[in-house]
Amino acid sequence: MRPWLEKQLHLIDFTLVSLARRKTKNVGLLLAYTLIVFVLASLSLFTHALRSEASYVLAGSPEVILQRMVAGRHDLIPAGYLERIGRIRGVQKKEGRLWGYYYDPVVNANYTFMARPASEVADGTIMVGSALARERGLAPGNTISFRSYAGKLFGFTVAAVLSPDSELLSADLVLLSESDFRRFFEYPEGHYTDIALSVANPQEVRTVAAKLSAALPDSRPILREEVLRTYQSLFDWREGIVLTVLAGAILAFAILAWEKASGLSAEERREIGILKAIGWETSDVIRMKVWEGLIISLTAFLLGGIAAYVQVFHFGAAVFAPVLKGWSVLYPRFTLVPAVDGLQIATLFFFTVVPYTAAVLVPIWRAAITDPDAVMRA
Amino acid sequence: MIELSNIRKAFNQGRHNEYWALHGIDLSVEAGKVTAFRGPSGSGKTTLLTIVGCLSRPTEGRVRFKGEDISGLPERFLTDIRRQSFGFVFQQFNLIKGLSAVDNIILPGMPSGRPRRNLVERADELLDQLKLGHRSRARVEWLSGGEQQRVAIARALINDPEVIIADEPTANLDTALSKEFLAILEGFTDAGKTVLLTSHDPLVVESSAVHRVVGMRDGRLIPD
Numbered sequence A: 001m002r003p004w005l006e007k008q009l010h011l012i013d014f015t016l017v018s019l020a021r022r023k024t025k026n027v028g029l030l031l032a033y034t035l036i037v038f039v040l041a042s043l044s045l046f047t048h049a050l051r052s053e054a055s056y057v058l059a060g061s062p063e064v065i066l067q068r069m070v071a072g073r074h075d076l077i078p079a080g081y082l083e084r085i086g087r088i089r090g091v092q093k094k095e096g097r098l099w100g101y102y103y104d105p106v107v108n109a110n111y112t113f114m115a116r117p118a119s120e121v122a123d124g125t126i127m128v129g130s131a132l133a134r135e136r137g138l139a140p141g142n143t144i145s146f147r148s149y150a151g152k153l154f155g156f157t158v159a160a161v162l163s164p165d166s167e168l169l170s171a172d173l174v175l176l177s178e179s180d181f182r183r184f185f186e187y188p189e190g191h192y193t194d195i196a197l198s199v200a201n202p203q204e205v206r207t208v209a210a211k212l213s214a215a216l217p218d219s220r221p222i223l224r225e226e227v228l229r230t231y232q233s234l235f236d237w238r239e240g241i242v243l244t245v246l247a248g249a250i251l252a253f254a255i256l257a258w259e260k261a262s263g264l265s266a267e268e269r270r271e272i273g274i275l276k277a278i279g280w281e282t283s284d285v286i287r288m289k290v291w292e293g294l295i296i297s298l299t300a301f302l303l304g305g306i307a308a309y310v311q312v313f314h315f316g317a318a319v320f321a322p323v324l325k326g327w328s329v330l331y332p333r334f335t336l337v338p339a340v341d342g343l344q345i346a347t348l349f350f351f352t353v354v355p356y357t358a359a360v361l362v363p364i365w366r367a368a369i370t371d372p373d374a375v376m377r378a
Numbered sequence B: 001m002i003e004l005s006n007i008r009k010a011f012n013q014g015r016h017n018e019y020w021a022l023h024g025i026d027l028s029v030e031a032g033k034v035t036a037f038r039g040p041s042g043s044g045k046t047t048l049l050t051i052v053g054c055l056s057r058p059t060e061g062r063v064r065f066k067g068e069d070i071s072g073l074p075e076r077f078l079t080d081i082r083r084q085s086f087g088f089v090f091q092q093f094n095l096i097k098g099l100s101a102v103d104n105i106i107l108p109g110m111p112s113g114r115p116r117r118n119l120v121e122r123a124d125e126l127l128d129q130l131k132l133g134h135r136s137r138a139r140v141e142w143l144s145g146g147e148q149q150r151v152a153i154a155r156a157l158i159n160d161p162e163v164i165i166a167d168e169p170t171a172n173l174d175t176a177l178s179k180e181f182l183a184i185l186e187g188f189t190d191a192g193k194t195v196l197l198t199s200h201d202p203l204v205v206e207s208s209a210v211h212r213v214v215g216m217r218d219g220r221l222i223p224d
Helices: A002-021 A023-058 A081-086 A130-136 A164-170 A178-185 A202-215 A224-262 A266-277 A282-313 A321-325 A342-368 A372-377 B045-052 B075-085 B101-105 B107-112 B116-129 B145-157 B175-190
Strands: A064-070 A073-075 A091-097 A099-104 A109-116 A125-128 A143-147 A153-161 A173-177 A194-199 A219-223 B002-011 B019-029 B034-038 B060-065 B086-089 B163-167 B194-198 B212-217 B220-222
Touching: A002 A023, A002 A282, A002 B107, A002 B116, A023 A224, A023 A282, A023 A342, A064 A081, A064 A202, A081 A091, A081 A194, A081 A202, A109 A130, A109 A178, A125 A130, A130 A153, A153 A178, A173 A178, A194 A202, A202 A219, A219 A224, A224 A342, A266 A282, A266 A342, A266 A372, A282 A342, B002 B045, B019 B045, B019 B220, B034 B045, B034 B175, B045 B163, B045 B194, B075 B086, B075 B107, B086 B145, B101 B107, B101 B116, B101 B145, B107 B116, B107 B145, B116 B145, B145 B163, B145 B175, B175 B194
Parallel strands: A109 A173, A125 A153, B034 B194, B034 B212, B086 B163, B163 B194
Antiparallel strands: A064 A073, A064 A194, A064 A219, A091 A194, A099 A109, A125 A173, A143 A153, B002 B019, B002 B060, B212 B220
16 A cells, blocks of 8 residues: 555656646646636636526515516506406415616616505605616615606605615616506506416416416416526526637637647657656556646636636626626626536536546557657667 | 577568568577677667667567566566666666756656655665765756766666666767766676666777677677
8 A cells, every 4th residue: 555655646746846847838728727717617607696596586576477468568457357366266365566667868777667565665755776776876865856758757755775685686676656656657547567476376376377368368477487497598598698709719728728738749758758668657657647637627627616706706707797697787786695506516627627638648648658669769 | 687589670560661670689698797789870789678678579589587588578567577677778868857866866766656765865875876966956957968877877776676778878978987887887797787788889898897799780690
């Protein structure tokens, strides 16, 4: 056991010295690979964290939202629908919701207006999302005016700014009382934008949705799981777009690193010949070179991974956030909860460390199995 | 100690540029003696040494080492024999740049798993014997030709081999350094080592340190 261990220590020792002897090449390789890992890990970590964030936030949203469709477009839900829905078995709770979009020409941004009960938001006051408050410089107690689509000016006092914890979904939100909402958008009494439903048995959500479609053929039930899936697809799609855009750069770096890793210089070939001639086995030479490849690729993997983690979770993914979060004027600003899973790490490892080690191994194996007598003829 | 029977060696066998470097060499090498192979370039001296030192295999013929036929042994066993029984001093010294003299010397000892401290102690002893102790931690590229050769000799001795193989050991040395090498050579025989070397340097082949000179030409031995 002891000689075996000593031998491994010798190999590692020699590997470290070899790496230090070719500083320039190895530092260049390390930087190129760290950059590749950084880009891939940032994308993976950020989109995964966004998905987790969306799942977390949407967990509290209604199980089913019912919209009415007219000529394929979303339209107001007329009076009487709420009562009809209440008669469908399985529906536990129903709530008419009022919401709409408002374009603010001052900052060229769209806001989402949403009515809340008078117990939460008093008439003449509003609660606004953090991003909106930032953009318009609002704080509780400030007043702000919006011109309705009918051209009438409405003044509101900011009662509160919504917590940044929910900023992913509330960045552009304006909450106001139901009566203010109806006056502002000129919605008739008893009409709603959509209806939020909760179902007694969560296993029967799809059954209840089918009943709703049958009872109200002009309606469209939207399930929470569908919304979540849409978010996931959206982030997947954006991740794909970014990867496609960066593919050229990643490929260029990968080729550079591969070239550097797999190309043995004349000096390295000579050294392999010397080592074999003086009694190193082919397996010793290969093992030493595998150590070399592992040290570089694992260091790059760790450095790139840690840098990506810090970038995503401590600096809000400043490099990729605008593309991955969306092209809105009001960017949600929030700190992502670190969400990393084993599969992500394993995938990243498989696409970085494994190919690099293979790139090192193949030419070394070729050089190491040649007869050592070449060194006598050098 | 070493017996060669009908050794033939071809390069690029079966190709248009096939070349036979050795044509049926029969030779017996006595233990504890210095045998020098003399001959012009291309006479097959180095090829013969690579076969004796298990660095390459003969195309035909048998090599017996201490009575055992080693010509058909797998590479792993040949490596073991090479490491344990042979020490090599190459014409270009073949030291690894960027490493110190000591780090070069201990390289052949690493695969056997000897502790580093033991190897370094032995390397220092050898360097002291070769009057190079003061340069033990210097990088080899900073050493003179003579100093590099002494490092190469120390490296050849680190595993205490029975046979030293030296290919044109004085080709890159001036007369004074060549004489120093001959003195070291005498030390080898005093220590009971068998030495095989190639040279066309008269200073070496005509020296009293060399017990037997074998002439070679066109891949064949020249009869005494």
